[in-house]
Amino acid sequence: MEDKQLEAFEIDCLLGAILLRYGYDFRNYAQASLKRRIHNRLTLSNLQHVSEMIPRILYDEHFFSEFLCDMSITVTEMFRNPEVFKFIREKVVDKLRTYSRINIWNVGCATGEEAYSIAIILAEEGLLNKTHIYATDYDNQALAVAKTGIYPANVMQQYTENYLKAGGRQSFSDYYQARYESAKMKKNLREKITFANHNLMQDGSFAEMHLILCRNVLIYFNQTLQNSVLSLLRDSMVHHGYLVLGDKETLDFSSVANDFESVDKQRRIYRKKRLR
Amino acid sequence: MKKSYQAIVIGASMGGMEALKMILAQLPDNFSLPVIVVQHQMRDSDDFLAVYLNRHCAIKVKEACAHELILPAYVYIAPAAYHLLIEEDKTLSLSVDLPVNYSIPSIDVLFESAADVYGESLVGVVLTGASADGSQGLKKIKAYGGLTVVQDPNTAEAPKMPSAAIKVTQIDHILPPDKIGVFLRELTNDEG
Ligand SMILES: C[S@@+](CC[C@H](N)C(=O)[O-])C[C@H]1O[C@@H](n2cnc3c(N)ncnc32)[C@H](O)[C@@H]1O
Numbered sequence: 001m002e003d004k005q006l007e008a009f010e011i012d013c014l015l016g017a018i019l020l021r022y023g024y025d026f027r028n029y030a031q032a033s034l035k036r037r038i039h040n041r042l043t044l045s046n047l048q049h050v051s052e053m054i055p056r057i058l059y060d061e062h063f064f065s066e067f068l069c070d071m072s073i074t075v076t077e078m079f080r081n082p083e084v085f086k087f088i089r090e091k092v093v094d095k096l097r098t099y100s101r102i103n104i105w106n107v108g109c110a111t112g113e114e115a116y117s118i119a120i121i122l123a124e125e126g127l128l129n130k131t132h133i134y135a136t137d138y139d140n141q142a143l144a145v146a147k148t149g150i151y152p153a154n155v156m157q158q159y160t161e162n163y164l165k166a167g168g169r170q171s172f173s174d175y176y177q178a179r180y181e182s183a184k185m186k187k188n189l190r191e192k193i194t195f196a197n198h199n200l201m202q203d204g205s206f207a208e209m210h211l212i213l214c215r216n217v218l219i220y221f222n223q224t225l226q227n228s229v230l231s232l233l234r235d236s237m238v239h240h241g242y243l244v245l246g247d248k249e250t251l252d253f254s255s256v257a258n259d260f261e262s263v264d265k266q267r268r269i270y271r272k273k274r275l276r
Numbered sequence: 277m278k279k280s281y282q283a284i285v286i287g288a289s290m291g292g293m294e295a296l297k298m299i300l301a302q303l304p305d306n307f308s309l310p311v312i313v314v315q316h317q318m319r320d321s322d323d324f325l326a327v328y329l330n331r332h333c334a335i336k337v338k339e340a341c342a343h344e345l346i347l348p349a350y351v352y353i354a355p356a357a358y359h360l361l362i363e364e365d366k367t368l369s370l371s372v373d374l375p376v377n378y379s380i381p382s383i384d385v386l387f388e389s390a391a392d393v394y395g396e397s398l399v400g401v402v403l404t405g406a407s408a409d410g411s412q413g414l415k416k417i418k419a420y421g422g423l424t425v426v427q428d429p430n431t432a433e434a435p436k437m438p439s440a441a442i443k444v445t446q447i448d449h450i451l452p453p454d455k456i457g458v459f460l461r462e463l464t465n466d467e468g
Contacts (some may be wrong), residue, residue, distance in 0.1 A: 033369060232468060
């Protein structure tokens, strides 16, 4: 057997072991990036062959939680693609205003920056008080950071620029307390967001949402998992609820394409049709 | 028997836009291979590069979308702020991630995943740039039996990147940019 084939075989065994031991099916992740990550972990752990990870995964839960961190790529920022937040502010918020209570689900929230961004928009539009934001991820380490709402001070400059491009009306520094090297998001924002563990590979629906942001999460999944997640999102929202995808993602070829209409193609904003 | 290729990957950085234009403009609109490109860009760039190249070339140039099927006669450009990778089923995949070699997209990330998928049927091309990105990827392409091409550093606006590639791996062809397009075309004519 060629080395390459042998390694493909080892990866299959590794993913099978994870599925049997922990119930997470990484076979439904886009394999190229997964493979890159497995290789990084291999080097960091001073191992030579992928198969050597299998006993570690089976017997060492700490090793598995490190592996999970490797797999969850938590790179994010506040007001990423500011024009999307501007559009939400200008075109979506008025529709949300008509509801007596607003539920928002930030799917794959990573370290929380996106959840705080949407909270700020709603605060400026006077809707935060009747809104609840559920921000979920399967990476507990990222969620722990999100809950503290503490970010390095040196990224605030960039976030301020994004905030202004997103149509920010105040001074961005009103939203956090600067302390030495860090900035802590203010309590009135934090208490409106529930950060919780939710694994898209296995967990279900938990509330009826009016707006769902699921950005840069589906890109890591294969068609099967994308479709199952998209069905879950569809079934977790009210008629005419809004769905926002990442900058390079689309519903076009998905199994739920007909259940949504496109509100703004370029900004990847969709609205659920009234289903019979 | 001549070898037949299935895909071309190109990496470019500083000065790459003009070099890419020169090369891609020499490819016909029915070119028999797909071309997948990483050009380093500013993080907040839009799809300007793909639009610009598409306007100046016969072959169709577009920005890569997540999960898109790779087709011949198309040039796919990696979007700014995403790594571009190739999946076993010959689809494109994007990833929001940390930079590699200070870059996202990174040439090494594309080349390494392309080598995994296409093996000896891959052509890797490193163009002008002031970075060392691409050299490890090109090395892997060579190790898997693919063909390696580098822009002649003397013709590069920034010679560092082609020089770095030449230093770490055996290069099959070192060419000026105005010869690379013709070279790629002849490669496909010789097929079979
Ligand atoms: C690149 S981040 C996106 C962050 C943010 N939405 C943004 O666009 O900036 C991808 C996130 O998806 C999460 N994720 C990946 N697989 C998941 C799963 N099965 N269930 C829940 N979250 C998942 C990762 O942990 C990671 O935090």
